[in-house]
Amino acid sequence: MFNEKLTPEQHLSKVVVDIMSKDRYVHLSGILLLGSRKICDVTPTACTNGRDEFYGRSFVSDMSTAKFRFLVLHENYHKLYKHLHTWKHLCEKDPQVANMAMDYNINGKICDENKDGWAVMPEGGLYDERFRNPNGSWQSTSEIFNTLYQDKQDQGQGQGQGDSGGFDTHDWDGAQSLDQEEVDKLHKEIDESLRQGALLAGKQGLNVSRDIGELLQPQVNWRETLRDFIQTTCVGSDYSTYAKPNRRYLGYDMILPSGVNEQMGELVVAIDTSGSINVQALTSFMTEVKEVCDMVHPDSVRILYWDTAVCQDEFYEGEDINKIVSSTKPKGGGGTCVKCVPDYLKKNNITPQATIVLTDGDLYGGWGKWDNPVLWCVINNSSATPDVGQVVHIKSTEM
Numbered sequence: 161m162f163n164e165k166l167t168p169e170q171h172l173s174k175v176v177v178d179i180m181s182k183d184r185y186v187h188l189s190g191i192l193l194l195g196s197r198k199i200c201d202v203t204p205t206a207c208t209n210g211r212d213e214f215y216g217r218s219f220v221s222d223m224s225t226a227k228f229r230f231l232v233l234h235e236n237y238h239k240l241y242k243h244l245h246t247w248k249h250l251c252e253k254d255p256q257v258a259n260m261a262m263d264y265n266i267n268g269k270i271c272d273e274n275k276d277g278w279a280v281m282p283e284g285g286l287y288d289e290r291f292r293n294p295n296g297s298w299q300s301t302s303e304i305f306n307t308l309y310q311d312k313q314d315q316g317q318g319q320g321q322g323d324s325g326g327f328d329t330h331d332w333d334g335a336q337s338l339d340q341e342e343v344d345k346l347h348k349e350i351d352e353s354l355r356q357g358a359l360l361a362g363k364q365g366l367n368v369s370r371d372i373g374e375l376l377q378p379q380v381n382w383r384e385t386l387r388d389f390i391q392t393t394c395v396g397s398d399y400s401t402y403a404k405p406n407r408r409y410l411g412y413d414m415i416l417p418s419g420v421n422e423q424m425g426e427l428v429v430a431i432d433t434s435g436s437i438n439v440q441a442l443t444s445f446m447t448e449v450k451e452v453c454d455m456v457h458p459d460s461v462r463i464l465y466w467d468t469a470v471c472q473d474e475f476y477e478g479e480d481i482n483k484i485v486s487s488t489k490p491k492g493g494g495g496t497c498v499k500c501v502p503d504y505l506k507k508n509n510i511t512p513q514a515t516i517v518l519t520d521g522d523l524y525g526g527w528g529k530w531d532n533p534v535l536w537c538v539i540n541n542s543s544a545t546p547d548v549g550q551v552v553h554i555k556s557t558e559m
Contacts, residue, residue: 168199168220175228184273185233190353191240194346205327208235209334210244211346229279230270234328237266242350243301244335245343246540246556249438250305251332257312261305263326264291268298282327300541303522306434306496382537383448385552386516389535390427390452393514426460426477427453428512428532430501432519433492434467441539441556445518446485453481462512467494468524470504496520499528506531521546 166174176197180189195211203216213235220228238244243262250258263286271281281287291299291307299307338346429449431437453461460477461484464470472491476484498517505512514533521536521544534549542553 168217172199172215175232178229187357188236190357191236194349205329206231206235207329207331208238209331210239226280227282230281233270233279234266242347247301254309257305257308259330260286260308261301264288264304265298265301284327286326302520302540306522382552382554386448387452391456393533426462426512427458428462428464428515430464430466430515430517432496433465433490434496450484463488464501465491466500467492468497469500495524496522497524499525502528502530
């Protein structure tokens, strides 16, 4: 039980030192040093804005050291995984489900790390074995969110407000109060702290978890990969001719030659609108697609929005390609079954030269059968491994 000789502030300091001294958490040492950490009278339980931590005085005043350790680990895992910024779009869709999904993901990992009882989950913590993968790892926050959200829809429940269950709250407003410069600086500090912690663990002959190892993997520049893919699959022509004027410039009263290449076809961009792709990420992605199109000049671009079916088909050619970012209107929001896209292309006799798919990779029924080159741009799901085409993994915080 709580040592009455220690104030909540002293107890918190002791717990932080305990964690930093524990071999299994040496990689967290730098994370624990980021931001501020306070005992508050107004905080009901505990929370973080992704940088700073707040612990309710009445909530922790009689908490055992083992439970207090779990609580501090929980808040710092929110910081480590950048939850309050990475999953903002999930909060906008359903704050209750977003909060629950993050907690299920974190608590499962901490429980696995502390089977010896060194840290014990406080009462009310969210834990469910159905979110454990066959290989023993835990599903991503987005996967858990999709399951919980679908459960609510099946039960006819509307969007929930605030937290639901769990032993802490989540300071979404506080996280969004940080300006972009502060967020960028914080994320760089988190990445650097994690790298230093992993380096220290290596020097001490200690291992870091698979999840931490994935966070440490160097990130491929998704913009360069996207450009390389489009330039390779939608390259220009072997020669030019005025017999077929370039349609992209007719609207400007300019008659320029178009390329002669029988293999030239349209570019299809298929966007997952199941709710996992936020507006900022979509805008950044479409802006990049448009800029690359300016370089390679495809004859046409088709935007397909899909969830369990293709919900919107937008066709752009000529000068209209320049209006993609401002004109596109996302539609959808159901489940996630990408097989509907190649089925739609086949049914409507659409034969693109290449397809780019933007998705979170949490798909039902596999990756589909494609008759053209495919580039998968997978957001926040490094474990997604398509069995067809190329893949580039993207962090939403880098868009």
